[in-house]
Amino acid sequence: MEPKRIIIALAGNANVGKSSVFNQLTGLSQTVGNWPGKTVERAEGKLHFAGYTITVLDLPGIYSLSTFSIEEIVSRDYIAIERPDVIVNVVDASALERNLYFTIQLLELQAPVVMALNQIDYAARRGVRINVELLSKMLGIPVVPTIAITGVGITELLNTVINIVEGKIKLSGSKIEYGREIEEELVRLENTVREKLPKLVENYPARWISIKLLERDEDIAHRVKESPGGDEVLAAADVAISRIEKIHGEPAPIVIASERYGMASHIAREVTEVISPPKVTLEDRLSSLTAHRILGYPILAAVATLMFTLIFIVGGYLVNILETFFEEMLIPTMDIYLSRFLPQFIVEIINGGLISGVAAGATIALPYIVPFYILLAILEDSGYLPRAAFLMDNLMHKMGLHGKAFIPLLLGYGCNVPACIGCRIMETERERFLAGFVVVLVPCAARSVIILGLAGRYLGLHVALTLYMFDLALIFVLGRIAYRLLPGKPIGLIMEMPPYRVPSPSLVLKKTWVRTKDFIYVALPLIIIGSVALQFLMSSGLIWPIADFMDPLISGWLGLPSLSGIPLIFGVLRKELTLILLAELAGTTSFEHIFTPIQMIVFTLVTMIYIPCIATIAALGHEFGWGKAAGVAAADILLAILLGGVAYRTILISNSLISLRFIGYHT
Amino acid sequence: MLELLELVGASEARNRPVRIGDLACELGYSTDLVEGILKIALKEGLIEYSDDKYRLTSKGRTEVQKHRESYIHETYAHRPGLLGRLARMFEGNIGDWQNHWRRRHGIDGDSLKGFYMNIHDLDGRVEETSSLADLNQGERGIVAFTLGGYGLVRRLAEMGLTPGTEVKVVRSAPFHGPIEISVRGVSLALGRGVASKVYVRKSRWQN
Numbered sequence: 001m002e003p004k005r006i007i008i009a010l011a012g013n014a015n016v017g018k019s020s021v022f023n024q025l026t027g028l029s030q031t032v033g034n035w036p037g038k039t040v041e042r043a044e045g046k047l048h049f050a051g052y053t054i055t056v057l058d059l060p061g062i063y064s065l066s067t068f069s070i071e072e073i074v075s076r077d078y079i080a081i082e083r084p085d086v087i088v089n090v091v092d093a094s095a096l097e098r099n100l101y102f103t104i105q106l107l108e109l110q111a112p113v114v115m116a117l118n119q120i121d122y123a124a125r126r127g128v129r130i131n132v133e134l135l136s137k138m139l140g141i142p143v144v145p146t147i148a149i150t151g152v153g154i155t156e157l158l159n160t161v162i163n164i165v166e167g168k169i170k171l172s173g174s175k176i177e178y179g180r181e182i183e184e185e186l187v188r189l190e191n192t193v194r195e196k197l198p199k200l201v202e203n204y205p206a207r208w209i210s211i212k213l214l215e216r217d218e219d220i221a222h223r224v225k226e227s228p229g230g231d232e233v234l235a236a237a238d239v240a241i242s243r244i245e246k247i248h249g250e251p252a253p254i255v256i257a258s259e260r261y262g263m264a265s266h267i268a269r270e271v272t273e274v275i276s277p278p279k280v281t282l283e284d285r286l287s288s289l290t291a292h293r294i295l296g297y298p299i300l301a302a303v304a305t306l307m308f309t310l311i312f313i314v315g316g317y318l319v320n321i322l323e324t325f326f327e328e329m330l331i332p333t334m335d336i337y338l339s340r341f342l343p344q345f346i347v348e349i350i351n352g353g354l355i356s357g358v359a360a361g362a363t364i365a366l367p368y369i370v371p372f373y374i375l376l377a378i379l380e381d382s383g384y385l386p387r388a389a390f391l392m393d394n395l396m397h398k399m400g401l402h403g404k405a406f407i408p409l410l411l412g413y414g415c416n417v418p419a420c421i422g423c424r425i426m427e428t429e430r431e432r433f434l435a436g437f438v439v440v441l442v443p444c445a446a447r448s449v450i451i452l453g454l455a456g457r458y459l460g461l462h463v464a465l466t467l468y469m470f471d472l473a474l475i476f477v478l479g480r481i482a483y484r485l486l487p488g489k490p491i492g493l494i495m496e497m498p499p500y501r502v503p504s505p506s507l508v509l510k511k512t513w514v515r516t517k518d519f520i521y522v523a524l525p526l527i528i529i530g531s532v533a534l535q536f537l538m539s540s541g542l543i544w545p546i547a548d549f550m551d552p553l554i555s556g557w558l559g560l561p562s563l564s565g566i567p568l569i570f571g572v573l574r575k576e577l578t579l580i581l582l583a584e585l586a587g588t589t590s591f592e593h594i595f596t597p598i599q600m601i602v603f604t605l606v607t608m609i610y611i612p613c614i615a616t617i618a619a620l621g622h623e624f625g626w627g628k629a630a631g632v633a634a635a636d637i638l639l640a641i642l643l644g645g646v647a648y649r650t651i652l653i654s655n656s657l658i659s660l661r662f663i664g665y666h667t
Numbered sequence: 668m669l670e671l672l673e674l675v676g677a678s679e680a681r682n683r684p685v686r687i688g689d690l691a692c693e694l695g696y697s698t699d700l701v702e703g704i705l706k707i708a709l710k711e712g713l714i715e716y717s718d719d720k721y722r723l724t725s726k727g728r729t730e731v732q733k734h735r736e737s738y739i740h741e742t743y744a745h746r747p748g749l750l751g752r753l754a755r756m757f758e759g760n761i762g763d764w765q766n767h768w769r770r771r772h773g774i775d776g777d778s779l780k781g782f783y784m785n786i787h788d789l790d791g792r793v794e795e796t797s798s799l800a801d802l803n804q805g806e807r808g809i810v811a812f813t814l815g816g817y818g819l820v821r822r823l824a825e826m827g828l829t830p831g832t833e834v835k836v837v838r839s840a841p842f843h844g845p846i847e848i849s850v851r852g853v854s855l856a857l858g859r860g861v862a863s864k865v866y867v868r869k870s871r872w873q874n
Contacts, residue, residue: 097851098827216777249788250830251781257824258831265851287854293841390856394844402858403845489773491819492858493845494826499854 003048006165007082009057011075012090013102015498017118019507020148021090022058025158040074040424049158052165057084073219079111080204086161090116093123093130093145094499096272100264103139104176110205112171114160115143116153122501127276135271140172149504178259181247185240186210192236196229213237214244215253283500291387291497300388303379308413311371312452315445318367326359348539349532357531360574361524368445370516372414377511380407381503386495393493399476400483401426402493405435411515412442416612417523418515419444420619430488433624437632438479440612440620443471446576447608453579455604458592463601471608478639522622523615530573530614534581557641558606559648560599568606575613598655602648610640669734670694671704673792675714676723676731685721728787735786735793736764739866742798743772743814778817785812785830791868799834800846800863807835808867815864827851828865 010025012018026045043058059078060071079087089106091099106113115135123130136143142160146153163169177183189210194201200209200223212220214237221237224230241252248255290299331351338347379385385407393403404425412419416439423435443451456464483490537543543566550565563585571578583589595603611633612620620629674693675685691701705721708714713727723731768774774782786793789811796811810832813820827850828834837854839846845858857865 095851095853098853101825101827245780245784249784251777251784251820253821254781254824254829257821258829261827261829261832261851288838291838291840291847293838293844296840386856390845390847391840393856393858394840394842397858397860403856492861493856494822494858494861495856497847497854497856 003051003053005053005055006085006161007055007057008086008088008161009059009078009084010088010090011059011079011102011106013092013095013099015496016090016092016095016099017148018058018090019510020504021088021116021118021146021154021157022056023504023506023510024148024151024154025054025056040071050162052162054158054161076109079106079109080208083111085112086164087111087113088116088157088161089113090118090148093117093120094126094128096123096130097261097265097268100267101260104260104263107139107141107176108205108208108211110208112164113141114157114164115139115141116148116157117143117145118148120145121147122499125281127274129273129275131271131273135267138267138270142169176260176263178256182214182244182256182259185214185244189213189233189236189240192233196233197224197227200224200227210237211256214241215256216241286500287383287387287497290384291390296387296391300391303384303388307372307375307379310375311368314371315367319363322359322363322367326355326363330359331355345539349535352538353532353535354528356535356580357528357574358524360531360577360580361520361527368448369414369519370512372445373418373512373515374508376410376414377508377515378503380511381501381507383498383500385410386497389493389495390497397490399434399438399479400486400490401431401435401438401479402491404493404495405431405438408435408439409442412439412444413448414445414515415519415523416440416442416444416616417619418518420616420623421518422515423623427491428488430486431491433628434479434482434486436620436624437482438475440616440632440636441471441475441478441609443468443608444575446574446613449576450579450607451604454591454595454600458595458600459597467601467604467608470605474609474643518619519615522619523613526615526618527574530570531577534570534573534577553641557645557648558602559645559652560603561594564594564599564603568610571607571613572611573614575607578607598648598651601651602644605647606640606644608640609636609643611636668704668708669730670792670794671701672708672713672723672727672731673734673789675721676728677789677791732783732786733764735789738793739786739796739814740767742801743863773816774814775817778813778815778820781817781820782812782814796866796868798863799836799848799857799865799867800859802836802846802867802869804836804838806869807833808869809833811866811868813865815861819861819864823861823865826855827853834867 010018010022022043022045026047031044040060045056045058047054047056057078059075078084087106089103091103103113103115117130117132117135120130130145132143132145142164144153144157144160146157148154160169164171178186186207190206193206193209193213197206197209204220209220209224213224213233221234224233244252244255250258290296292299334351334355335347338350342350376385379388389403389406391403392406396402396405399405405423407425408419408422411422419439419442420436423432423439426432426435451464451467455467537546546569547562547566550569551562554560554565554568555562564582566585567578567581570581579591582591582594586594591600611617617629617633620632671690671694674690687698687701687705690696691698694701705714708727709716711726712724713730714721715724716722765779768779768782769776789796797808799808802808810828810830812830813823813828832850834848834850837847837849843859845856846862847854847856848862849855
C-alpha cells in the first residue's frame with residue numbers, strides 16, 4: 001500500500017523548545033533552506049509513522065501572528081493558505097499565559113491545532129502542575145504533555161496527529177469569544193466581509209479577517225483594499241473601530257490584545273495549580289549573577305577570554321595537523337602524479353588554485369570556525385547570550401543598535417558570512433543593515449590569522465592586541481557615523497530573557513552545522529574559484545602589469561614594498577591568503593626580511609579593514625541587495641587606504657620624534 | 668486644586684460618586700479645605716454639581732488634561748540631568764500639546780489618539796504614575812499606558828504589556844542600560860528608551 005502523506009507544521013513562540021520537538025520528530029532528515037523570495041529560514045524534515053509519510057515544517061519562532069516581521073507573515077500565510085494537515089503548537093508549560101496568547105491566535109485562524117505542552121518537567125520543578133484535561137477542554141484542542149529534550153510524549157503527539165487526520169479526534173472548533181462589545185462588531189463585520197469579499201474568504205476565515213481589520217493589521221488591510229468591494233469593508237471596519245474605541249477608551253488593537261491576554265490569563269489561572277511555593281532555583285541565582293550590574297561585566301569578560309583562548313588552542317592544534325596533511329602530503333603527491341600527464345601550467349592551476357583553495361578553506365573553517373560556533377551555540381542555548389546582550393545594550397545603543405546586535409557581532413569573530421545572515425534577528429530593515437555594516441568590520445578568524453601571524457608573531461602580542469583594540473574602536477566610531485547618516489530612528493531593545501537551561505548537544509551541533517554550512521556553501525566555492533583565478537593570473541604572468549598599475553598607491557601612499565600590492569588585491573578572495581601569497585612572491589616566509597616593523601603594522605591594518613572578502617560581499621548582497629553591498633565594500637576600501645596612509649605617516653613622524661629625542665639625550 | 672480636579676475626573680472614569688471624605692483622605696487635607704476648594708472650582712466653572720455628584724465641566728476637563736500632559740512631559744523621554752533640563756527649559760510653555768508630541772517626540776496620530784484616551788480615563792492622579800524606567804529594582808507597578816510610536820505601543824501590547832498588567836522590575840543594568848522586567852511569568856529585557864515610554868501606577872503593596 002502506498003504510504004499516505006501528511007504535512008504538519010510546528011508553530012510557537014521563541015524559546016519554547018520548538019527545535020527540540022522538531023529534532024525529535026525528524027532526526028537527521030532535515031533540510032534547511034529559505035522561504036521562496038524571503039530571507040526567512042525554512043526547515044523541513046520527514047518521518048515515517050504508522051504507515052504515513054509525515055513532512056514536518058518548522059515555522060519561524062515568533063511571538064504573535066501580527067505583522068511586525070516577515071517571519072510572522074510567512075508563518076500565518078502558510079497556515080492560512082497552504083493549510084497543513086495539522087499544526088503542532090509547541091508551548092512552554094512554565095510560561096503558559098504568554099504562550100496561550102499565540103495559541104488563541106492560531107485558533108482564530110481556525111486551523112487544526114494540537115498542543116505540545118512542553119517542558120512540563122521544568123514547570124514541575126517550579127512547583128507548578130497543569131491540569132492537561134481541563135486545558136484541552138477549555139481550548140477545544142488535544143493537549144499532549146512533552147519533554148522534548150528527552151523525547152517524552154513525542155510518540156503520543158504523533159498518535160494524536162494521526163487520530164486527527166483520520167478523524168478519530170474531532171476538533172470541537174472552540175470559539176474564542178471576545179467581550180460583548182467586540183463580539184457584536186465582529187459578527188457585523190464578519191457578515192460584511194463574507195458578502196463583499198468572497199474571494200479573500202476562500203483563503204482566510206472571515207472572522208479572522210474581521211479581527212485583523214479591527215487590529216488594523218496593515219498586511220490584511222492592504223489585501224482587502226486590493227480586492228473589489230474592499231473599500232466598503234474598510235469603511236465598515238473603521239466605523240466598528242471607532243465604536244470600540246469609544247467604549248473602551250483604548251485604541252482597538254490594544255483592546256483586542258488586552259482581551260486576548262485576558263482570556264490567556266484566565267485559562268492559565270484555571271488550569272495551573274501551584275503545588276509548592278516557587279523556590280529560588282539555581283537558574284534564578286545564575287541569572288542574577290550573570291546579569292548583575294557590576295559582577296556581570298567581569299563574568300562576560302572572563303567568558304569571552306575563555307572562549308577565545310580555547311578556540312585558539314584547539315584551532316591552532318588542528319591547523320597544524322591539517323596543514324601538514326595538505327602541504328606535505330596531498331600537494332606534493334598530486335604534483336608528482338599530475339605532472340606525468342598534464343602540462344606544468346595546468347598542474348600549477350590545479351595544485352596552487354583548486355587544492356590550496358580547498359586547503360585554505362579547510363584549515364580556516366574547520367579548526368577555528370567550527371569550535372567557535374560550537375561554543376557560541378552552547379552559550380546561546382544555555383541562555384547566557386541574552387544576558388550578555390542585556391549587559392551590552394547600552395554600548396550598542398551608542399551605535400544606534402541595541403543589545404541583540406551583540407549576537408551577530410560575536411558571530412563575526414568566526415566568519416563574517418554567517419554573521420551577516422545572523423543580522424536577521426534585528427527587527428527593522430534599518431537595524432539589519434546597520435548591524436550588517438558593523439559586522440563586516442569584525443576581525444574574523446581569517447583576519448585574526450594575519451593579525452596574530454604577522455603583527456603578533458614579529459612585533460609581539462601587545463601590538464596585535466593594540467590592533468584589535470583599534471579595530472573595536474573603529475567599529476564603534478563607524479557604527480556611530482553610519483547611525484547618524486542612515487535615515488530613520490533607532491528602535492529600543494525588547495528581548496525575551498529565557499531562563500537558563502542545559503543545552504542539548506544535538507541542538508548545539510545542529511546550530512553549528514547550520515552556521516558552518518553558510519560558510520561552506522557561500523564562502524568556500526568563492527574561495528576556490530578565487531584561488532584558481534589567482535593562480536591563473538600568476539602562472540600566466542598577467543599579474544605584473546596590475547602590480548605596476550597599483551604601485552603609486554601601494555608604495556607611494558601606504559609606504560609598503562610594491563610586491564605587497566598583489567596579495568592585497570587577492571585578499572579580496574581570501575584574507576588569510578595575503579600572507580601566504582606574500583611569502584610566495586617574496587620567496588621567503590620570514591616576513592621580517594620583507595617588511596619593516598612599520599610596514600607590518602600598516603599591512604595588517606589595511607588587510608584588517610579593506611573590503612570584506614568576496615564571500616562576505618556575496619552574503620551582504622544576498623541580505624541587503626547588491627547596491628548596498630557594493631557601497632559597503634567601496635567604503636571599506638577607501639577607509640583602509642586612508643587609514644593605512646595616515647597610520648604610516650603618524651608612526652613615521654612619532655618614531656622620528658622619539659629618535660630625535662633619543663639623539664638629543666646622547667649629544 | 669488640580670490634584671482635586673484630577674481625583675474628581677478619576678472617580679468619574681470609575682463611575683463612582685465623589686465623596687468629600689475620600690478626597691480629603693486621598694490628599695491628606697482636612698474636609699473643610701476640600702470643601703473650600705470644591706466651592707472655588709464650582710465658582711470658576713471647572714466642576715458642576717448635580718444628582719449628588721461632582722462632575723468635571725469641559726473647562727475643568729481641559730485643565731486636568733493639560734496638567735496631566737505637562738506632568739507626563741516632565742518625566743518623559745528627555746535626557747536625564749542638565750541637558751534634559753535645558754531642553755525642557757527651551758521648550759518653555761507649550762501651547763499646542765498635540766503638535767509638540769507629534770513634532771518633538773515623534774508620536775504619530777494613532778498612538779496620540781490612544782494616549783489622549785488613556786489620560787482621559789486615568790484611574791487616579793497622574794502623579795501616581797511613573798515611567799517603568801524610574802522604578803527601582805524589585806518594585807511593582809500596573810501598566811497605565813504606553814506613550815510612543817504606534818508600532819512600539821502595539822508591539823509592547825503583543826508582548827503582554829497591556830494596560831492593567833502587573834509588572835515587576837527584576838534588575839536594571841548600570842549606566843542607564845536596559846531593565847529586566849517580569850510580566851505574565853516571562854522575563855523581558857527592555858531598553859531604557861523603551862522602558863521610559865511605559866507608564867505604570869506603582870502598586871501599593873511592594874515585594
